[in-house]
Amino acid sequence: MVNRNAEDDILLRVEGLKTYFFQRNAVLKAVDGVSFTVAQGEAVGLVGESGSGKTMTCLSLMRLVPQPGARIVEGEIWFKDENLLDITEHEMRAYRGHRMAIIMQDPQTSLNPVYSIGEQVAEPVRLHLKERGQQAMTRVLDALRAVRIPRPEQRLVQYPHQFSGGMRQRVVAAMGLTTQPELLIADEPTTSLDVTIQAQFLRLIRELQQESGTSVIWVTHDLGIVAQMCDRVNVMYAGRIVESGRVRQIYKEPQHPYTRALLDSVPLMGARRDKLYQIEGQPPDLRSIPQGCPFWPRCPEAMDKCKEQYPPRTSLGGQDFVHCWLTEEGR
Amino acid sequence: MANRLLEVEGLAKHFRGGGNWLTSGGDSIRAVDGVSFHVEEGETFALVGESGCGKTTVAKMILLLERPTRGTISFQGEDVSRFRGGGLREYKRLVQAVFQDPYSSLNPRMQVLDIIGEPLRVHQGLRGRTLRMRVGELLENVGLNPVTASFFPHQFSGGQRQRIAIARALALRPQLIVLDEPVSGLDVSIRAQILNLLVDLQRDLGLSYLLISHDLAIVEHMSHRVGVMYVGKMVELATRDEFYGNTLHPYSNALLASVPKPDPDVPMGTTIGGEVASPINPPSGCRFHTRCPIYLETSMCREVEPDWREILSDHLTACHKVEPAVV
Secondary structure (H helix, E strand, C coil), rough: CCCCCCCCCCEEEEEEEEEEECCCCEEEEEEEEEEEEEECCCCCEEEECCCCCCHHHHHHHHCCCCCCCCCEEEEEECCCCCCCCCCCHHHCCECCCEEEEEEEHHHHHCCCCCCCCCHHHHHHHHHHHHHHHHHHHHHHHHHHHHHCCHHHHCCCCCCHHCCCHHHHHHHHHHHHCCCCCEECCCCCCCCCCCCHHHHHHHHHHHHHHHHCCEEEEEECHHHHHHHCCCCCCEECCCCCCEEEEEEEHHHHHCHHHHHHHHHCCCCCCCEECCCCCCCCCCCCCCCCCCCCCCCCHCCCCCCHHHHHHHEEEECCCCEEEEEHHHHHHCC | CCCEEEEEEEHHHEEECCCCCCCCCCCCEEEECCCCCCCECCCCCEEECCCCHHHHHHHHCCCCCCCCCCEEEEEEEEHHHCCCCHHHHHHHHHEEEEECCCCCCCCCCCCCCHHHHHHHHHHHHCHHHHHCCCCCHHHHHHHHHHHHHHCCCCCCCCHHHHHHHHHHHEEEECEEEEECCCCCCCCCCHHHHHHHHHHHHHHHHCCEEEEECCHHHHHHHHCCCCEECCCEEEEEEEEEEHHHCCCHHHHHHCCCCCCCCCCCCCCCCCCHHHHHHHHCCCCCCCCCCCCCCCCCCCHHHHHHHCCCCEEEEEEECCCCCCCCCCC
16 A cells, blocks of 8 residues: 555545435535545634535545445545555444544434443443453543543443533543544534533533644534634535635635635624625535536626636645635636 | 513513422423513514523513413513403514524425415405415515415425515514524525525514524624523623623623634633523522632622612623622
8 A cells, every 4th residue: 555645744634535425316426526634633624504515524534424325436535544445344443433533413312322321431442442341441431531521430320311411412522532533523513502511612622632632623614613623624615625724814815705705604793794795595406516616606706617617726825725716817 | 762662571481390200290490580671663682591591481471382470571561461352463463483493483285375375364364366466575575586485395495494484474564573593593604694684674674673592693793782691580681782892790701702703813712611500490599600700609699699780871780799880
């Protein structure tokens, strides 16, 4: 196998990932050629609206795309020097829940109601670290302490229904963290939480990230979370990354009209606007993505060219890039 | 001062329960426990708070979906609980609602014509061509094509469904619309469309809104006055500028600090620990004292419920630690 990750600090490199849903008379291009990297210790945001492909990208990374129906049709997912799409399902299990973990949106459905919290948090420890008994217990308690669950010894024997929503989300995070994964994928983990609880959770993840040097992929549509939690942002639209850049760059000087529109369409605290910028129309139907740039029907600056051809990748220096004819043609 | 359209005085709702099937009865859940505010004509009043604070229960009582345990709701100066017959029907016409989830608030088996047309048929006896014309007009008001009147809800996206729900609420030319988290279920790009639509409609039709929301950025954008609730109690009430510029109650401050700011250069504020207290056995004294960052182990906060006081003109709060300004 060729070592494609020449730079030592790159943990994950995704190249041209395509994940399609095959329906009876249509192909849904949920992920349509996505490429990005995550450096060690870096927090990368995947931002986009529903149907933009961010969750499907994450499930593809874990090789957990819904079966049957969806399939990874093309691409490479390099985790350090191994392409996760080349290895067997058995080998993949050494990654899943061990070297990379995912925290899903809904803590109610990520926990099994008939197993105690302790048993559930211990599962990855038993499976991946092959630890049992006292040793495993210590690790579970450490994990529960790490996510700041009060009185973990007593909470261990309790069941999910005895936990509040915020505490359940911490348990799910603890499950993801027991094996000290190198990559943590957080798929909208705070959408069901109240603001003060969300703030606690965000702080917690940031502290854990600093302590352990874990890389994090944040999937969210909340531009506030991205600004606070991420080093880099990838903006997705219709299954592709349309713009990628350092957080500060994206927020101060967004290049793609969609990024700009997203930032202008949310109400900001302290920055009152009479009217919110309104992106006309609907997010595209994945069964019939418009030809050319998929954003053109909603783009205020669309040109004829945009309707014909997908814009190439224009480098903005470093790893930053945008796919837009306006930048490509220097307007 | 503008006219008070709706006035809520000492409103409370206690539910039975809290026990399980063995301990029937159990304690009462004090979902709303003495809340007062008013909504002026043409304004948006926002009720803010985390889940379980009772804001939706307040909305339900105003919509007559729950009967208050205590307190009064007055509409145009008249006690709503005394409305009977025609007066009651008139109230139900003038007060409408738009709910959070446009997927469950529209009947999937009804055409848009019937969804929007039902109140027109029931209240105004419209039929046939007049009904179709009025529905078409309403659809245009909310930015939908009148030909969609023959469509069913599944043929629409979430944002379009919310537009239909708004058209239905507008059908009877109401004065007050209760907006219960109107954009929480929508995509970011669609939220702006709906928020702009609501602002335009308010301006054009002189509507009053009671906005129930947990999103403080949306509240700042939409509302004229803001009330913050915590475990069934109102803790602060002020005009928008006062609330965002001169926040008094420590809970309001914590809420504002907890919102992740969409600016990488503005770090996250200091937030609070703990969780929202349970309305079954709310903490004694000030209900917020268990999480309060400025609570200093004084017995007062723990034992005495703080009074609801006007600290500055039109700026009320319930906190022992906030001193009235010297005027």
